[in-house]
Amino acid sequence: MPTDSLRVLQYGLGPIGQAVARTVLEKEPLTLVGAVDIDPDKTGRDVADLVGDDVSPTGVHVSDDAETALADGAPDVVLHTTTSFLEGVTEQLLRCVRAGAHVVSSTEELSFPHHWSPDPADRLDRAAQEEGVALVGTGVNPGYAMDTVPLMATAGCTDVQAVHVERVVDAGKRREPLQAKVGAGLSPEAFEEKKEGGPFGHIGLRESLRLVADGLGWSLEGITEELQPVRADELVNTGFRQVAAGQVAGIHHTAVGQVAGESRLSLDLKMYVGADESYDTVTVDGSPPIDLRFQGGIFGDTATVGMLVNAAPLVANASPGLHTMADLPVPRAFATSPAVSA
Incomplete structure (x- = not known):
């Protein structure tokens, strides 16, 4: 240093x-x-x-x-x-x-x-x-939680068959621009309009997926990516905005990479206000298997x-x-x- x-x-x-x-x-x-x-x-x-x-x-x-x-x-x-x-x-x-x-x-x-x-x-x-x-x-993401950390987690493995990463973030504890970025407070219809209108929600999940695949020397045959809204079950007041029950609380964003005909790499991101808990997990199907959990999550800001x-x-x-x-x-x-x- x-x-x-x-x-x-x-x-x-x-x-x-x-x-x-x-x-x-x-x-x-x-x-x-x-x-x-x-x-x-x-x-x-x-x-x-x-x-x-x-x-x-x-x-x-x-x-x-x-x-x-x-x-x-x-x-x-x-x-x-x-x-x-x-x-x-x-x-x-x-x-x-x-x-x-x-x-x-x-x-x-x-x-x-x-x-x-x-x-x-x-x-x-x-x-x-x-x-x-x-x-x-x-x-933090991309750059750390869903790519650098998973790659480092495989360092002790002699063989890796699959890598799965899950990240749950209570966006209500984050800065206001991020709450807006994940659509907190939108109606489901407005969410779909924004989604159809171009890049929306979290940016970088596919970059993280390719970074991990490249780091492991895996050739991706294809990527399946989905972005869905998470709806609030009850009123959530974040201090920046109020999200009523039924409105969009945030996003559930997934990306899955196909390697050798199998889904061997998956990233699952849930980022919404009012999440019961925040956490990050990295699961490596390898020899030896690796199971990491960051209790409370990696605070993104x-x-x-x-x-x-x-x-x-x-x-x-x-x-x-x-x-x-x-x-x-x-x-x-x-x-x-x-x-x-x-």
Whole structure:
């Protein structure tokens, strides 16, 4: 892990980006040197004004001009948290790469982009190699709970026949944008309209499926993906929105991969307000069998921030190009302040 400071620019200051910036300020091996957001209510303000009343002024002010901020800050790493879809952020990422910065992005489609978005993935890979920098897409899901963790779970197996992952998330305990993202409060009819209208719900499940398959050397013959609403049984008040009985509480999203004529890889995600419990499970049908359960679940908002920040030194030390989490060393946390020797 890092012994020298990395200069970090935070690109995007929504709820996750603000939490990332605060964490960077708390991590001694990292130095915040810039912040970018196009929201006029944020531009020009000291980052401290956005990330907490207990944070002292940083001298880093939010800019709506990424090119200037990159030039002035000269970051080693950009932590990028703007949107889920690769096509909409390719130019943002290219701008960072061409400024000579490594990039860790929460863009879900960047986590395993070569199959679904080959053109932007190739552009990013070429530019990164030309500039001698690396970039990766990560977060809690995709990036950790349903792909990196299952892959690591197979490390002690001499043979793997199947991998099944289940994730249940009480979205009522998460940030408001995520509650909106899973359709909490919609009528069943509105849910179907949104579903028919294009990408909706969780983004990244198919990327996770392909990342696991690729990591295991499995050739997927096909993917079956389903997205269904979960309806509320009773009134749920999350503090951000009220969901009446019968309305949509969230999503049940599944993806199943066919390998050698069998369904050997499955990801099952339930994300809705009012869930009785949250948990994550990884089941490996192998030798030996593996059965992991994260009681209480992996809290996604915090874990997303953790993955982004903790990936910064890993990507800074990676070979140039576009990577997946399977290409990098085992992800791990690093200390907020230097460890004390005995």
